[in-house]
Amino acid sequence: MLRPYRTFTVVPSLPPRLSPLSDLAYNLWWSWNWDVIDLFRRLDRDLWEETGHNPVLMLGVIPQDRLEEAAEDEGFFAHMMRVYQALNRYMRSSDTWFNKQYAAKFPDLQIAYFSAEFGITECMPMYSGGLGVLAGDHLKSASDLGLPMVGVGLLYQEGYFNQYLNADGWQQETYPVNDFYNMPIRLERDETGQPVKVFVDYPGHTVAAQVWRAQVGRVALYLLDTNLPENRPEDRVITAQLYGGDLDMRIRQEIMLGIGGIRALRALDISPTICHMNDGHPAFLALERIRMAMQDEGLSFHEARQLTLAGNVFTTHTPVLAGIDLFPPHFIDHYFGSYYQELGISRDEFLQLGRPPNPHPDESFSMAILALRLSAGANGVSMRHGQVAREMWRNLWPGTPTAEVPITHITNGVHGRTWIGHDMMNLLLRYLGPRLLERPEDPALWKRVERISDEELWHTHERRRERLVAVARERVERQWTRRGATAGEISEATQILHPDVLTIGFARRFATYKRALLLFRDPDRLSRILNNPDRPVQILFAGKAHPRDNPGKEFIRQIVHMARREDLRRRVIFLEDYDMELARYLVQGVDVWLNTPQLGMEASGTSGMKAAMNGVINLSVLDGWWVEGYSPQTGWRIGSGERYDDEQSRNDVEAEALYDLLEKDVVPLFYSRGTDGLPHEWIARMKQAIAHITPVFSTHRMVREYTERLYFPSAMRYSRLKDNGYAVTRDLVTWLQKVHMYWDQVRILSIDSDAQDGTPVRSVITITAQIALGSLQPQDVQVQIYHGRIGEQDGFRDYETVNMAPESPTSDGVYRYTGSIVCADSGEYGYTVRILPHHPDIVDLHVQGLVIWAS
Numbered sequence: 001m002l003r004p005y006r007t008f009t010v011v012p013s014l015p016p017r018l019s020p021l022s023d024l025a026y027n028l029w030w031s032w033n034w035d036v037i038d039l040f041r042r043l044d045r046d047l048w049e050e051t052g053h054n055p056v057l058m059l060g061v062i063p064q065d066r067l068e069e070a071a072e073d074e075g076f077f078a079h080m081m082r083v084y085q086a087l088n089r090y091m092r093s094s095d096t097w098f099n100k101q102y103a104a105k106f107p108d109l110q111i112a113y114f115s116a117e118f119g120i121t122e123c124m125p126m127y128s129g130g131l132g133v134l135a136g137d138h139l140k141s142a143s144d145l146g147l148p149m150v151g152v153g154l155l156y157q158e159g160y161f162n163q164y165l166n167a168d169g170w171q172q173e174t175y176p177v178n179d180f181y182n183m184p185i186r187l188e189r190d191e192t193g194q195p196v197k198v199f200v201d202y203p204g205h206t207v208a209a210q211v212w213r214a215q216v217g218r219v220a221l222y223l224l225d226t227n228l229p230e231n232r233p234e235d236r237v238i239t240a241q242l243y244g245g246d247l248d249m250r251i252r253q254e255i256m257l258g259i260g261g262i263r264a265l266r267a268l269d270i271s272p273t274i275c276h277m278n279d280g281h282p283a284f285l286a287l288e289r290i291r292m293a294m295q296d297e298g299l300s301f302h303e304a305r306q307l308t309l310a311g312n313v314f315t316t317h318t319p320v321l322a323g324i325d326l327f328p329p330h331f332i333d334h335y336f337g338s339y340y341q342e343l344g345i346s347r348d349e350f351l352q353l354g355r356p357p358n359p360h361p362d363e364s365f366s367m368a369i370l371a372l373r374l375s376a377g378a379n380g381v382s383m384r385h386g387q388v389a390r391e392m393w394r395n396l397w398p399g400t401p402t403a404e405v406p407i408t409h410i411t412n413g414v415h416g417r418t419w420i421g422h423d424m425m426n427l428l429l430r431y432l433g434p435r436l437l438e439r440p441e442d443p444a445l446w447k448r449v450e451r452i453s454d455e456e457l458w459h460t461h462e463r464r465r466e467r468l469v470a471v472a473r474e475r476v477e478r479q480w481t482r483r484g485a486t487a488g489e490i491s492e493a494t495q496i497l498h499p500d501v502l503t504i505g506f507a508r509r510f511a512t513y514k515r516a517l518l519l520f521r522d523p524d525r526l527s528r529i530l531n532n533p534d535r536p537v538q539i540l541f542a543g544k545a546h547p548r549d550n551p552g553k554e555f556i557r558q559i560v561h562m563a564r565r566e567d568l569r570r571r572v573i574f575l576e577d578y579d580m581e582l583a584r585y586l587v588q589g590v591d592v593w594l595n596t597p598q599l600g601m602e603a604s605g606t607s608g609m610k611a612a613m614n615g616v617i618n619l620s621v622l623d624g625w626w627v628e629g630y631s632p633q634t635g636w637r638i639g640s641g642e643r644y645d646d647e648q649s650r651n652d653v654e655a656e657a658l659y660d661l662l663e664k665d666v667v668p669l670f671y672s673r674g675t676d677g678l679p680h681e682w683i684a685r686m687k688q689a690i691a692h693i694t695p696v697f698s699t700h701r702m703v704r705e706y707t708e709r710l711y712f713p714s715a716m717r718y719s720r721l722k723d724n725g726y727a728v729t730r731d732l733v734t735w736l737q738k739v740h741m742y743w744d745q746v747r748i749l750s751i752d753s754d755a756q757d758g759t760p761v762r763s764v765i766t767i768t769a770q771i772a773l774g775s776l777q778p779q780d781v782q783v784q785i786y787h788g789r790i791g792e793q794d795g796f797r798d799y800e801t802v803n804m805a806p807e808s809p810t811s812d813g814v815y816r817y818t819g820s821i822v823c824a825d826s827g828e829y830g831y832t833v834r835i836l837p838h839h840p841d842i843v844d845l846h847v848q849g850l851v852i853w854a855s
Contacts, residue, residue: 025040025055111275115131118139122579126156128509131317145707150221153223157178164576188212197210205235209260244547254284261285279315289308294344302736336350376713388603390405398851415698428452442695467589475575497538520562543556587611587613587616609693621638639654639657739837755831781835782835788829790827
């Protein structure tokens, strides 16, 4: 390949009067502010579409005479200055939730949010699906709330794939190359003007990465790029594709994300107090934080571990073990052999950081276990998923009841201003007022949705459905043209769908557990539903399967073939290349959002939240977020969360339930019109969905919850452990070593109480226990009564714990403990006694493996 002697960048030549356009283009604040988007569309509507809604690229290719013309247009200039001043006010304002309530208490707080993907806007294709879009919405709400946060990720040269289908309906992938210099990102440069670079050791050599910044409102997102001339060809492609390549490429990417990401922050002089791992991909960052603390502060491995884990937060996103990144031991040896020595620990100690207790010799190294072992706070992404995650990982805390496994839940949300349609947002602003933009998570504000007239809400929604139909027709015409369709077929594409027909949307990642084929369980019955001449229905499908997920691709192929049936061809449409732009059209324009995951497999899901905010009604299996979001007024549930012995029975029963709901509830309600032609009962459900789901499932609520429940407690622990030159950390490690050394001396010798059958309700029961502590002291342990009502199989149905108080020792190392419980309700009660380690600075009450129960 012929290479240039020198490279340099060329930037748009903006008339001086239009210089604010550059600042507006390079701050992704525009992606959730319609007034800025309208400004760029006003400049050249067609070019805005052609450039994929990329203002930087647009400014680079727009004809110079159009820029000169715009500079002389006083209306355009006034519009530009209005949004430019709004951006400046936004960036400078101290009137934010964090500044007003917490900045004085946490002046040094700095959060770094690590994720393998970020979905900010479609012109930055650095996302594959819900995980990345959630990360993007997280940063946007952190910006709006004024949270001191930065994001850290990888900058993919080819991003995630573009999808197209061949003549048989089989998914094909293309990987367009991203031109970073024509994207809304900029290289970070040092004081000499040179690009900021970090260097990460791989076996036998070092890999360099330069750092780019995307400005997401007030939040900087730093992205690492290894496609540099000084790197070997096989290292330049580390950041080539999101989730591309084999297992070896995956570990190389995750080393760069975690270790390289931490080093990038240091190169930028950013010292995070909290590092938030969005899923397990970035978990190697925890090891690098330990290594740096050892190097900088002279701490031992165990001291550095206790210090840094206090400042780590981990969000798990998968409800199945198959979704966890696992690396064979020889992979870890190959990539971390020298790292063992730098940390001053043995190979077995290192491997155990990512393994369950009592592993077999070939046990794989789990990124989720690594993150759990090295984090002070961990959470699932919905109430149901929190329960599933505690069940999944309870073996990491032997002897701990599942309900007490230290994994909480913070239910996902979405960024309303990104996902609510422009027309709908304007309508909401008129009725709810400007506080909607400042406090979208305030439930009281959303009660005003009832004031919106049925006619206005319905006509606003109808405009969005009309726009969706138009977009779908354009996309199908392009799809069929590319496949070599006849002129007659292409003409038919312009007539498919109807803007007045009940429209159902199903759009998501095409993993088999999401059961896209459930709707086709009985094709003839489905056909009768869709083709009722008085009450027709149409369905839009969209979604990508992972390039190596052939079963998911087969689901797409079967849907495409179903859609070719003569009785379904105008009623069922598959739209190719699902991305954020198409997602917006769908969640804003359909009437019903369909979700049919296999029960227990949906960690959260967020597309249904986006739909509900636009007045779209959810029809879903009771899983993920819908367990919390569902009510009879806001949508429909498929089944009641029942469990089945086999998949065939479950699919048969739930398909039948889905058909019944469509035939008896959904379709009749939509077509039940008043004398004014409006479906008033349907509109009432739309209002309930908007009012009850929008404030609760907002990322503003979510980020506030992360901040108050995980970030702040972690920051306080982290700060405390640094006190007195890390003396608190050293004391904690010394105590932990003592407890581990003498724990086998701790025993429960006897238990006595005045409990008896026939005890009256509200009676107080006194319990005493003789406890042998050996070389430990009463302040080293917490002795507790664990009591509650008895349920199935003689286990506790619910429980409470009461701390017991020690009295003077009865003999050498033996103490008498006393406590009392209240029998609050009638029925069969039970109690037992347990001993846990106790220390004021311990992060985890359930120190892994250290608990003694009465036997």
